[in-house]
Amino acid sequence: MRKLFLLFAAFCSVAVAQSVPTVIGFIPNRAAGQITLTSETCKGSTDERFVFVKDDGGKLSLTGCWKMIDSDVIVRWSDGDVYSYDVGMVVFTPAFNEWYKNRNQPVY
Numbered sequence: 001m002r003k004l005f006l007l008f009a010a011f012c013s014v015a016v017a018q019s020v021p022t023v024i025g026f027i028p029n030r031a032a033g034q035i036t037l038t039s040e041t042c043k044g045s046t047d048e049r050f051v052f053v054k055d056d057g058g059k060l061s062l063t064g065c066w067k068m069i070d071s072d073v074i075v076r077w078s079d080g081d082v083y084s085y086d087v088g089m090v091v092f093t094p095a096f097n098e099w100y101k102n103r104n105q106p107v108y
Helices: 002-010 094-102
Strands: 023-028 034-041 049-054 060-069 072-077 082-086
Touching: 023 094
Parallel strands: none
Antiparallel strands: 023 034, 034 049, 049 060, 060 072, 072 082
8 A cells, every 4th residue: 555655656746866667567457468557647637647558469459648546546548438447456567666665765
């Protein structure tokens, strides 16, 4: 649950010693692919981040924008659909886990 709050804080205007990795994590989907959450800002929005669906064969089948609301990842897909995913479904990347681990370490 701490990662949830840190994830939310990472996108606020709080200064951090190290930038958040581009790919934060993945949510497995039923099509044997994955939903990829990034830290890249969505075009035209300062509070939403870019998300995409990568199918089993590597094809990017859908893109959209996501943001956190409480413990949910809310995704507004480019086809107009809006979905809610529990943050517990997110498999964080090793790079994000490393950033999370080192976020409060002093920079010399």
